[in-house]
Amino acid sequence: MSENSILARLRRRAAPPRGSEVVLGIGDDCALFRPRRRDLDLVFTTDMLIEDVHFLRETHSAADIGWKTLARGLSDIAAMGAQPQFCLVSLALARDLDERWIDRFFGGLLRLARRYQTVLAGGDLARAAKVSCDIVVCGAVPKGTALLRSGARPGDHIYVSGVLGGSALGLETRSGRALKRHLRPEPRVRLGRFLREELGATAAMDLSDGLSIDLQRLCAASGASAEINAPLPVFPGATLDQALHGGEDYELLFTLP
Amino acid sequence: MSENSILARLRRRAAPPRGSEVVLGIGDDCALFRPRRRDLDLVFTTDMLIEDVHFLRETHSAADIGWKTLARGLSDIAAMGAQPQFCLVSLALARDLDERWIDRFFGGLLRLARRYQTVLAGGDLARAAKVSCDIVVCGAVPKGTALLRSGARPGDHIYVSGVLGGSALGLETRSGRALKRHLRPEPRVRLGRFLREELGATAAMDLSDGLSIDLQRLCAASGASAEINAPLPVFPGATLDQALHGGEDYELLFTLP
Numbered sequence: 001m002s003e004n005s006i007l008a009r010l011r012r013r014a015a016p017p018r019g020s021e022v023v024l025g026i027g028d029d030c031a032l033f034r035p036r037r038r039d040l041d042l043v044f045t046t047d048m049l050i051e052d053v054h055f056l057r058e059t060h061s062a063a064d065i066g067w068k069t070l071a072r073g074l075s076d077i078a079a080m081g082a083q084p085q086f087c088l089v090s091l092a093l094a095r096d097l098d099e100r101w102i103d104r105f106f107g108g109l110l111r112l113a114r115r116y117q118t119v120l121a122g123g124d125l126a127r128a129a130k131v132s133c134d135i136v137v138c139g140a141v142p143k144g145t146a147l148l149r150s151g152a153r154p155g156d157h158i159y160v161s162g163v164l165g166g167s168a169l170g171l172e173t174r175s176g177r178a179l180k181r182h183l184r185p186e187p188r189v190r191l192g193r194f195l196r197e198e199l200g201a202t203a204a205m206d207l208s209d210g211l212s213i214d215l216q217r218l219c220a221a222s223g224a225s226a227e228i229n230a231p232l233p234v235f236p237g238a239t240l241d242q243a244l245h246g247g248e249d250y251e252l253l254f255t256l257p
Numbered sequence: 258m259s260e261n262s263i264l265a266r267l268r269r270r271a272a273p274p275r276g277s278e279v280v281l282g283i284g285d286d287c288a289l290f291r292p293r294r295r296d297l298d299l300v301f302t303t304d305m306l307i308e309d310v311h312f313l314r315e316t317h318s319a320a321d322i323g324w325k326t327l328a329r330g331l332s333d334i335a336a337m338g339a340q341p342q343f344c345l346v347s348l349a350l351a352r353d354l355d356e357r358w359i360d361r362f363f364g365g366l367l368r369l370a371r372r373y374q375t376v377l378a379g380g381d382l383a384r385a386a387k388v389s390c391d392i393v394v395c396g397a398v399p400k401g402t403a404l405l406r407s408g409a410r411p412g413d414h415i416y417v418s419g420v421l422g423g424s425a426l427g428l429e430t431r432s433g434r435a436l437k438r439h440l441r442p443e444p445r446v447r448l449g450r451f452l453r454e455e456l457g458a459t460a461a462m463d464l465s466d467g468l469s470i471d472l473q474r475l476c477a478a479s480g481a482s483a484e485i486n487a488p489l490p491v492f493p494g495a496t497l498d499q500a501l502h503g504g505e506d507y508e509l510l511f512t513l514p
Contacts, residue, residue: 004474023298027478028406029336029462030300030396038295041280043287044378046393048347050385079286090305090347090391121301124391128307134347134381134391136303139287149285205286217261221284 003125006102013110014120022086022119031088031121033138040140042085045076051094051131059174062101064183065133066108072208073137074116074187075250079206081147081196082139084189086119089135092128105133116189147196147254152203152222156255161188164211165238168246178235185250195254204254210247218253260382263359270367271377279343279376288345288378290395297397299342302333308351308388316431319358321440322390323365329465330394331373331444332507336463338404338453339396341446343376346392349385362390373446404453404511409460409479413512418445421468422495425503435492442507452511461511467504475510 007026016022024032035042049069051057060068070087077084089109093102106120113120118137152158170182188206195201203222207214211232219226234243264283273279281289292299306326308314317325327344334341346366350359363377370377375394409415427439445463452458460479464471468489476483491500 024403024405029333030302030339030403032337032403033299033301034400035292035295035299038292042290042292042299044290044345044393044395045287046345046347046379046391047381048349048383048389048391050349050383050389053349053383053385076286080289082287088301088303088393090303092305092307092310092389122303124304126305126307126310128310128389129387130385132305132307132349132385132389134303134305136301136345136393138301143291146281146287146289148281 006125010106013106016119016121020119022121025119025121031086033086039143041143041146043077043080043082043139043141043146044136045073046134046136047072047076049133057131060183062104063108066105067112067184069133069135070109070112071185071187071250073135074118074189075206075208077137077139078187078189078192079147079204079252080139080141081145081192081204082141083193084116084118085138085140086121087113087135087137088121089123089133091123092126092132094129094131095127145196147192147201147204149203149205149218149221152218152224152255154224156202156257158226159254159256160207160211160233161191161252163233163235164207164249164251165243165246166235167248168242169235169238178237181235182248185248187250188252191252195252199256201254201256204252207249207251207253208247210245211253212244214253263382267363270363273376273378277376279378282376282378288343290343296400298400298403300334300337300339300396300398300403301393302330303391303393304329304333306390314388317440319361320365323362324369324441326390326392327366327369328442328444328507330392331375331446332442332463332465334394334396335444335446335449336404336461336509337396337398338402338449338461339398340450341373341375342395342397343378344370344392344394345378346380346390348380349383349389351386351388352384402453404449404458404461406460406462406475406478409475409481409512411481413459413514415483416511416513417464417468417490418448418509420490420492421464421506421508422500422503423492424505425499426492426495435494438492439505442505444507445509448509452509456513458511458513461509464506464508464510465504467502468510469501471510
């Protein structure tokens with residue numbers, strides 16, 4: 001299957017809906033976005049998912065990989081309290097992968113994209129020895145209201161949005177709900193908006209590397225220190241170690257006054 | 258060198274200039290862009306450069322790779338007649354690469370970024386077996402004026418912006434001006450704007466895969482066919498084959514009424 005025919009098929013599957021601010025999607029040198037409201041800030045994230053580093057092709061289906069590629073980007077958008085607008089994906093395909101694999105990859109990605117009204121607006125295709133997937137997501141948020149890592153103040157309370165360690169447990173046991181957490185993380189897009197609009201969160205970030213590293217980063221950005229004196233919310237069956245250092249939970253870490 | 262210390266150093270080197278529409282650069286979950294003018298369209302491109310596919314580490318220096326990573330993205334922005342605004346870069350580093358290599362990579366990238374007033378606003382770092390570099394570039398263009406592939410009309414004249422085949426020749430001979438064309442292509446950003454503002458070009462795209470493939474794409478997008486009845490502008494020493502099929506020249510292909 002040639003690059004041209006893959007693109008032609010994707011163009012049909014991912015056509016921007018009528019009235020979309022993405023006025024030109026897949027097929028030209030660039031995608032074209034026409035912001036309708038002037039009182040918005042645009043936020044951008046990029047995130048790479050690489051074979052044999054972040055996933056194995058033997059254990060992760062094409063649809064899982066497509067889903068997770070986008071989920072990691074959406075999780076960053078959620079952490080800003082923003083609403084996803086569109087994404088672009090750069091995909092390096094291993095030479096032995098066929099049309100069916102590519103179809104399923106984009107099937108997984110587009111399923112999650114639809115859930116959060118994210119238009120697949122473009123990208124790049126290449127062939128390489130290993131699969132790698134880089135996602136770019138653009139989100140929008142009312143001017144000056146994005147949730148930053150740097151907004152936490154001494155005296156704020158620290159929260160996480162769910163239970164931690166599930167992804168690491170799933171990677172180890174390869175079964176049950178924990179495995180689903182690992183393969184198909186759910187980006188906390190609605191919660192991110194709720195934190196910004198309703199709860200007045202002072203800072204937020206997503207938990208991709210693990211609470212132990214990410215809380216340090218939030219503290220460093222905010223010029224504050226943290227104390228944990230309540231038991232951690234641990235995924236059923238996960239160890240404290242997995243909850244602290246496992247990473248890839250894609251829950252939100254945030255602070256409230 | 259840890260990810261945190263690489264990022265801290267990059268943050269200083271790539272700080273957005275005062276008054277930039279990039280109000281938040283490297284360091285949070287997302288970069289934040291605050292468009293000042295409402296009469297602009299934003300264009301987005303992404304492009305991947307992969308070790309052993311697009312370059313060899315033995316023959317391409319870290320600075321060359323950094324330069325070329327951005328040059329490919331800027332070339333797409335040029336092809337829309339747009340002005341680059343900011344970029345994000347996802348970089349997978351081979352495990353044996355040290356701090357110096359990373360420094361030089363970003364040195365090459367930032368040198369080109371400064372030349373075209375492009376802010377390095379964020380990205381992602383990972384470790385993998387091979388180097389891969391994915392660039393995202395955002396450009397801006399007055400609403401409704403972007404140069405598309407689809408605008409060519411029967412009777413239009415077809416042009417390329419320079420001589421072709423130099424990059425393929427440089428890859429073969431590994432010497433002289435041709436090698437420089439291959440290693441450090443110059444994106445035609447100013448020419449792209451000139452085509453849009455002064456010449457009233459009807460269609461444009463950049464020549465990355467070679468005239469033989471790319472002219473077909475422009476024709477398909479425009480619903481037109483093309484006839485070449487003048488001698489091709491060939492890079493001194495390159496063959497006709499290299500000029501037609503070599504690719505990676507990053508000149509602009511465009512049409513005028």
